Amino acid sequence: MPAQFDRRDFLRLAGVGAGVVFASGLAGCAARAGMPAADFHFVQLSDSHWGFNGPVVNPEAGTTLARAVAEVNALPLQPDFIVFTGDLTHTTDDPQERRKRMREFKAIVADLQVRDIHFLPGEHDASLDQGAAFQELFGPTHYSFDHRGVHFVALDNVSDPTARVGDAQRAWLAQDLAALDKDAPVVVLTHRPLFDLAPQWDWATRDGDQVVAQLMPHTHVTVFYGHIHQEHHHQTGHIAHHAATSLIFPLPAPGSQPRREPVKWDPAQPFRGLGFREIERRDVAAYALEQHAIEGA
16 A cells, blocks of 8 residues: 555545454554465455335435445546445345335446446345345355455355354355465455344354354454444454444444334434444554544544
């Protein structure tokens, strides 16, 4: 990253929620023998809920996604790639409407200048048809890829309506991880948290503990997820878990009230609860996490 580059300028995503991630902020990404030392960054966007209609919660729901696309395109330094960590669309019982919303979402994000985009489903996209519509329009619900020495794993913990990754996918994950050096940096992308954050609110993965157990032998693992519509950080042993805020509306803190209801829109602070984060790496064991609120951008 050039020394003269102003990261605050880079992170000025006014009015949208996003995680802006620098490779130097990921565990295990220090220069190693035979590994590239060059930094890179990617943008995480989550929970756009295209098709949501709730004036009390977000009267600008019909324009927020396009605004996010425009803001990302306006970044002074374009990211290497972009990930959408689920709930691209808002749930509907109508299969035709579900596909219509996905096509509309896809058409809007097609305006992104960055062409390398990775999509994950959320339960709103996939739980009613086991991911059938998502696969038709976006491809596999779980997969892996490598970028500049970092191994990325996209997991599907939403197509199963019981919120499980499932035996077949865990077997695939075991095979995928078996090809890696135990010290290689691994980034896991998922929608729901892999730990029990608030099971009573569906903020958990039923077999997440088994997935985490598979990841534990790998010394440098970072998990990025969505679903909870707010910033949250958690540590499972040496594995760090970071939640991204939503593009549509915030949700209350885990278990802070009896029901999981969206935070109402405040005209005086229209983007309260929507924000972004900067993650930088200091060394193998430490992170520098700088959080930014939209209001102060």
